[in-house]
Amino acid sequence: MNGSPNRGQDVQPVSNSVDTDAHALTVAITRGDREALGQLFDRYYTMMLNECRKSSGTNSILAEDAAQEAWLRVARRPVECSSAGQLAAWLRKVAMSASIDLLRSELARRVRERAVSRTNDEAVRFLDDHDRLEEARIALMSLERDTSDGALLLALRTRSEVTVAQLAKSLGIGASALDSKLRRAAAQARATLEGQQ
Numbered sequence: 556m557n558g559s560p561n562r563g564q565d566v567q568p569v570s571n572s573v574d575t576d577a578h579a580l581t582v583a584i585t586r587g588d589r590e591a592l593g594q595l596f597d598r599y600y601t602m603m604l605n606e607c608r609k610s611s612g613t614n615s616i617l618a619e620d621a622a623q624e625a626w627l628r629v630a631r632r633p634v635e636c637s638s639a640g641q642l643a644a645w646l647r648k649v650a651m652s653a654s655i656d657l658l659r660s661e662l663a664r665r666v667r668e669r670a671v672s673r674t675n676d677e678a679v680r681f682l683d684d685h686d687r688l689e690e691a692r693i694a695l696m697s698l699e700r701d702t703s704d705g706a707l708l709l710a711l712r713t714r715s716e717v718t719v720a721q722l723a724k725s726l727g728i729g730a731s732a733l734d735s736k737l738r739r740a741a742a743q744a745r746a747t748l749e750g751q752q
Contacts, residue, residue: 556567
């Protein structure tokens with residue numbers, strides 16, 4: 556009988572420690588601590604990717620895109636969480652939201668393609684352009700990890716209908732700095748594509 560309360564006491568500090576760590580980490584991220592964001596990424600990357608895979612179905616490229624979008628959202632709008640459970644729930648919600656948005660975008664793209672292919676004399680040219688864009692997108696995903704920020708920014712820029720200035724403002728960086736990163740990422744993507752041909 557005496558052993559039971561001690562076991563309960565041993566469990567409680569571990570739980571509190573994990574919750575305290577999650578809270579401290581999210582507080583640091585909301586204050587702009589990039590190292591804390593990196594720690595969060597390292598700890599939860601696999602969970603977020605798996606959540607995106609569940610939401611995206613069998614399309615692994617879409618799942619990877621959704622995971623990248625989810626991490627961009629985490630970086631742009633971090634949330635302070637009081638416990639590890641709350642943090643995991645929030646990250647799952649962000650991953651699911653990113654997956655749903657990309658699935659909607661993909662479905663809308665397919666509807667547009669079908670409409671164009673039925674009604675437009677330039678359907679063949681349109682589909683060729685689409686294939687080139689798809690190859691470019693896949694090439695972007697194959698860039699080295701050290702260029703992943705540029706690839707993510709380029710993907711975000713091409714998928715959104717905002718100006719470079721608007722995107723830079725939402726990311727909290729200068730427009731000229733963003734433009735420079737986008738140009739470098741585009742050049743690297745072109746070089747990668749030319750190397751594959």
